Amino acid sequence: MAPSTVFMEPDNLLSPKEKNKLRKPVVEKMRRDRINSSIEQLKLLLEKEFQRHQPNSKLEKADILEMTVSYLKQQSQLQTKRSFHKSSQFDFREGYSRCLQEAFNFLSLHKVRTETQTKLLSHFQK
16 A cells, blocks of 8 residues: 555645534543542552452452542541541530539639538549
């Protein structure tokens, strides 16, 4: 076969519709490459998690995405539980401090200090 020569028309001779028609496959390829790159990054980031669930198996892109969603949901639930636990501890400390302040105020209103009041105040100060 003889070599063929492809004649390329200059950009200014193409209509906008023709330019879009030529550009569309290139843009689509770039989009697919970005998707594939992101899925590969997810696979690398969560490799240990994937090995724990499905050791020695080749993961499809859909598997990687499903397992990533599952992992992120799990992490979100753990974060919610941790923040609830921290807020419970904060609420307890705040309530305890208010109660302690009220007890000090009550005991300080009474001029006469009994031995019990003194012991109670020293205990609270610890």
